[in-house]
Amino acid sequence: MSEIVVKQIRSLIGQSEANRKVVKGLGLRRIGHTKAHKDNNCIRGMINKVKHLITYELKG
DSSP: OEEEEEEEEEEEOOOHHHHHHHHHHHTTTSSSOOOEEEHHHHHHHHHHHHTTTEEEEEEE
């Protein structure tokens, strides 16, 4: 199964509580922090919610 690597690129200051919880749920803690997840619909939905705060790429 492939992986998705997500990286936080923007601050959570001024963001809604829902966006903060999604970013925390992705395991990101600060700007520049990177985390790898299995590629599934749940993770893709979370990424879609906060795509303006993160970058992501598919691995293998």
